[in-house]
Amino acid sequence: EARRIGDALLGAYAAATVGRALAVVGRYADAVSELIPPIVALPKARAQDRAGLPFVPSVFARCQLGAALIELGRFGEALRHVDDALTIARTVDEADALFWAWYSIGRISVARGMLSEAIDPLERAREIASAHNFPVYYRMTNPPLAHARVVTGAPGHGLPALRAAANGCREKYQTRNLTPALLNLAEGAVFAGDAPEARAASAE
Numbered sequence: 001e002a003r004r005i006g007d008a009l010l011g012a013y014a015a016a017t018v019g020r021a022l023a024v025v026g027r028y029a030d031a032v033s034e035l036i037p038p039i040v041a042l043p044k045a046r047a048q049d050r051a052g053l054p055f056v057p058s059v060f061a062r063c064q065l066g067a068a069l070i071e072l073g074r075f076g077e078a079l080r081h082v083d084d085a086l087t088i089a090r091t092v093d094e095a096d097a098l099f100w101a102w103y104s105i106g107r108i109s110v111a112r113g114m115l116s117e118a119i120d121p122l123e124r125a126r127e128i129a130s131a132h133n134f135p136v137y138y139r140m141t142n143p144p145l146a147h148a149r150v151v152t153g154a155p156g157h158g159l160p161a162l163r164a165a166a167n168g169c170r171e172k173y174q175t176r177n178l179t180p181a182l183l184n185l186a187e188g189a190v191f192a193g194d195a196p197e198a199r200a201a202s203a204e
Helices: 008-024 028-041 057-071 075-092 095-111 115-131 135-152 158-168 175-191 195-203
Strands: none
Touching (some): 028 057, 057 075, 057 095, 075 095, 095 115, 095 135, 115 135, 135 158, 135 175, 158 175, 175 195
16 A cells, blocks of 8 residues: 555555564565665655654664564674664654664674674663563563673673563563573573573473
């Protein structure tokens, strides 16, 4: 419908929704193909518009594109699009947009194995989620943040924080994040020297 009426902003929103669904089922290349054209076609003058939606479509679309590119190992491209998302988010100063931008930057650092660099953006994302009562976003951010802290030896609450993060992903609306949370817990337990914990998380 967005294509039929020629609305570039709604096209970006629709592409973000479809692209995210494709990524969830592992069709990352298709997600990228779905997302790039409407992002490129979106005029800069409309990048900050919301079109009556509860978030900024251009930011959300860029972050979903970044997530798909991460899975294809195209980290430089992912970072470029997410940096653009952060620039827009800072301009509109909107909590949801800022969350997605910082969270996505953290995810890219995690994917590149740069865990020390991932801590600050993930902390920023979690602070935004906490301040604006975004419980789903808050629980989504906990596993990679706790994992980065444990593996790098950064101050935090160690394995108890990783366990709590995994337990949070067992709650409603978080089950799709449980598997990566358990993998975070297993790897963190290995680094902490807790073999039984690592085996239990891996088995689950």
